[in-house]
Amino acid sequence: MQKNTIKKIYKNYLLVNENEYDKWSKEFFSSFFSRENVFFFSSKIPSEGYLIARKISDEYEILSLATNKKYRRKGVASELLRVLLIKAKKNKIKKIFLEVSKNNFPAIKMYKKFGFYKTGNRKNYYKTITGFADAYVMAKLFD
Numbered sequence: 001m002q003k004n005t006i007k008k009i010y011k012n013y014l015l016v017n018e019n020e021y022d023k024w025s026k027e028f029f030s031s032f033f034s035r036e037n038v039f040f041f042s043s044k045i046p047s048e049g050y051l052i053a054r055k056i057s058d059e060y061e062i063l064s065l066a067t068n069k070k071y072r073r074k075g076v077a078s079e080l081l082r083v084l085l086i087k088a089k090k091n092k093i094k095k096i097f098l099e100v101s102k103n104n105f106p107a108i109k110m111y112k113k114f115g116f117y118k119t120g121n122r123k124n125y126y127k128t129i130t131g132f133a134d135a136y137v138m139a140k141l142f143d
């Protein structure tokens, strides 16, 4: 991916995450996006939401999906997931998977709504203010 494109994507990423504390640094973002298999979608209005994923063989992994706090519960993340599902079908992807904190009720509900189900558990995967939280691995399979 070209440097200017990465710069633009990082700007969108910051806009969406304006109130979050666990942001990826510009350096990390740049090195990450210089890998061929990573891709990014932003919502129609880029400051509303984004999805970052990567292709590993015939699978996609969702690395980050977020909606700006001001625009939540208006279908922004759903639209991004729909775009990902269309891309997955087009590219004959067999599985999409992700990790999500087991305490992240809104996200788990959203993934279930889109046909993802729990396939695993990663103990103490996330560091939190109060300690650690487990992650669920969730996946959706395609025929």
Ligand SMILES: CC(C)(COP(=O)(O)OP(=O)(O)OC[C@H]1O[C@@H](n2cnc3c(N)ncnc32)[C@H](O)[C@@H]1OP(=O)(O)O)[C@@H](O)C(=O)NCCC(=O)NCCS
Pocket: 049, 063, 064, 065, 066, 067, 068, 071, 072, 073, 074, 075, 076, 077, 078, 079, 098, 099, 100, 104, 105, 106, 107, 109, 110, 111, 113
């Ligand atoms: C999870 C997140 C991405 C949802 O984004 P969103 O744009 O608000 O989601 P949508 O409006 O498309 O909602 C899709 C579905 O998710 C579920 N959902 C979303 N927010 C919810 C909430 N606060 N409570 C309960 N269910 C919720 C619902 O099933 C909803 O469908 P419905 O509105 O028909 O009931 C958003 O809350 C977010 O950015 N959270 C912080 C980052 C994060 O947790 N990312 C996911 C981890 S991988």
